[in-house]
Amino acid sequence: MRHEQLEQGYHYQVMRRALDLIDAAEGTIPLDDLAAQMGMSPAHFQRLFSAWVGVSPKRYQQYLALGHAKALLAERFTTLETAHNAGLTGTGRLHDLFIRWEAMSPGDFARAGEGLTIRWDHIDSPFGEALVMGTDRGICGIAFTAETGQAAAMADMTARWPRASFVEAPGALSDWARAAFAQAGETRLHMLGAPFQIKVWEALLQVPSGHVTTYSEIAGAIGRPRAVRAVGTAVGRNPVSFLIPCHRAIRKSGGLGGYHWGLPVKRTILAWEAAREDAM
Known part of the structure; x- marks a missing residue:
């Protein structure tokens, strides 16, 4: 399990570097180019993505886009009912x-x-x-x-x-x-x-x-x-x-x-x- 935790942390570090590249790009970066800049083969980079989040690098770039929060607001906005006026609900x-x-x-x-x-x-x-x-x-x-x-x-x-x-x-x-x-x-x-x-x-x-x-x-x-x-x-x-x-x-x-x-x-x-x- 310790190995799995280390692997998850490593995945985040790769994604952090990929995020910087995606932000600097004007459009979607092809898989081969993104993998090369991560120092990985396309196949390994694809497997890493799938293991970490379950979607392709191309699809994930859409989630990392700067406008993704606006899309979430439009499509997945959660309305919270007024349920706390009487104070904390306790454990x-x-x-x-x-x-x-x-x-x-x-x-x-x-x-x-x-x-x-x-x-x-x-x-x-x-x-x-x-x-x-x-x-x-x-x-x-x-x-x-x-x-x-x-x-x-x-x-x-x-x-x-x-x-x-x-x-x-x-x-x-x-x-x-x-x-x-x-x-x-x-x-x-x-x-x-x-x-x-x-x-x-x-x-x-x-x-x-x-x-x-x-x-x-x-x-x-x-x-x-x-x-x-x-x-x-x-x-x-x-x-x-x-x-x-x-x-x-x-x-x-x-x-x-x-x-x-x-x-x-x-x-x-x-x-x-x-x-x-x-x-x-």
Whole structure:
């Protein structure tokens, strides 16, 4: 399984380089040319694509195109019902049945993690190296380091809960992380945030894979339609990337908006999810 994780991370690095080439091109790059620039044979490059996402390089280039977010907005926009006005719904299961989450109490959050032990490890994911953190209740943090680097990601995450104890634990989070990225089995989340933030993150968890929503739609869903800017801030402060899918929130215009761990990662995750949904 470690080999599979390394292979997934390698696939992302190849895709990151391919994305730069695709962005610089005026049209679709033929398979032979793209494979040559990746230093691979066309057959190997094609197999890599199929193993990673299940569609051809030509088709995948359409998902990586800069206009793909607008296409998602037009074709796969998710309307979120106003379901959070009464406050947090508490521990619950999500629509796709692979995540179970528990929120930290407001009092615990106010203590900034005091008395909490958070284990961490660097783990290879489909989107490059990830810094994964967890308490005894579940995963509480996932940061992608491909764009920011390890040191910046660690500083960012530890600053969120400054009074917690952070312990490096190689291998201790591997099973949770593997299930999370494979979306297989049950993944436990321990959501560490302020009540308003958790409402926003809970709304994000209702957006299906391969779909998107808007910041204003989320604001309406939590009963705060005028708080779009505050919602955007809460989305950006999401500590559990990918699992709490902040990458699925985009602007009304179809623009990607921001992404805490780098827009190339956001674009790649959106393309990966949409292509996988279409391939099913």
